[in-house]
Amino acid sequence: NLLSILILLVVSSLVQAHEFWLQPKKYRHAIGEEIKLDFRVGESFEGEFWDLQRHKVEKMELHRASGVKDLLKAVKTTAGNNLAFKADVVGTYLFSMQSNAAYIELEGEKFNDYLKEDGLDYILDERTKAGILSQPSKEYYTRFAKLLVQAGDKTDDTFKKKLGLRYEIVPDQNPYLLKAGDYLQCHVYYQGKPAAHALVKIWNKVNTTTFLQNLYTESDGSVRFPINASGPWMVSSVRMIASEKADADYHSLWASLVFGI
Numbered sequence: 001n002l003l004s005i006l007i008l009l010v011v012s013s014l015v016q017a018h019e020f021w022l023q024p025k026k027y028r029h030a031i032g033e034e035i036k037l038d039f040r041v042g043e044s045f046e047g048e049f050w051d052l053q054r055h056k057v058e059k060m061e062l063h064r065a066s067g068v069k070d071l072l073k074a075v076k077t078t079a080g081n082n083l084a085f086k087a088d089v090v091g092t093y094l095f096s097m098q099s100n101a102a103y104i105e106l107e108g109e110k111f112n113d114y115l116k117e118d119g120l121d122y123i124l125d126e127r128t129k130a131g132i133l134s135q136p137s138k139e140y141y142t143r144f145a146k147l148l149v150q151a152g153d154k155t156d157d158t159f160k161k162k163l164g165l166r167y168e169i170v171p172d173q174n175p176y177l178l179k180a181g182d183y184l185q186c187h188v189y190y191q192g193k194p195a196a197h198a199l200v201k202i203w204n205k206v207n208t209t210t211f212l213q214n215l216y217t218e219s220d221g222s223v224r225f226p227i228n229a230s231g232p233w234m235v236s237s238v239r240m241i242a243s244e245k246a247d248a249d250y251h252s253l254w255a256s257l258v259f260g261i
Contacts, residue, residue, distance in 0.1 A: 018118065019043055019203075019236055020050065020254060022095055022147035027232070027260025028176070029087040029151050037083040037095065037147070044210035045203060045232055052077035059098040063163065065091050065156045090152030092159050092174060099143040103248065108134040119199025119216070120240050123250065139250040140243070144168060148259040150176040166191055167239050167253035169200075175259040178227050185224040186257070187217075190239050194221025203234040230261045 023038040039050035062069040115124045127133050144165040159174045172185040188195040200223045202213040217223045236256040243251050
């Protein structure tokens with residue numbers, strides 16, 4: 001229901017911005033042209049270059065109809081310009097990145113605000129029932145970022161490939177066959193199974209303004225939304241679970257999917 005879609009001009013009130021994404025210089029490339037990527041962290045398609053002196057990329061791959069390329073050794077730890085790859089064959093390219101675990105500790109009130117903003121009500125409920133809302137919390141987080149770009153005019157089915165990431169967003173249609181006015185449906189998977197009732201944020205940048213749609217997945221992990229403008233789009237979601245390590249309370253898994261219309 002379009003009336004139920006909350007569209008906001010995003011202004012982050014938290015001390016840190018959460019979203020992480022792979023940002024290309026452009027979304028469509030001619031054959032022979034170089035695809036250049038920045039690793040970004042922030043909100044609203046705005047933010048900072050990811051600090052690769054502090055964080056580590058554990059896995060970096062390019063998926064195409066012809067197969068998979070391991071690009072981990074091609075990642076540069078610079079501020080931006082983190083990866084370049086020549087568009088040498090026609091088709092839809094799917095880049096994927098997985099990070100190592102990074103730690104953060106927040107005081108109780110800020111952690112609760114973060115849970116509310118990112119739809120992690122089940123964790124907030126646990127803290128409420130346990131009577132620990134005022135207590136600080138330590139978590140470690142991992143990032144699972146995907147990017148779709150198009151090389152040449154011929155698309156293919158690479159876009160819908162499930163990569164087996166622990167938390168993953170998979171589109172049902174190729175974004176490079178869509179236009180403003182169409183709808184796109186995506187499925188969110190946690191450990192390969194549909195993530196039901198998960199908050200999904202859909203970001204769209206129009207000129208210098210970024211709009212946000214907040215939606216929840218259906219029981220089958222699907223979310224459907226209107227492509228109401230051309231430009232850069234990002235679909236993102238976070239899942240939080242009890243920590244699997246002794247030195248933290250929680251583990252958060254961040255998924256993003258970026259493409260252009």
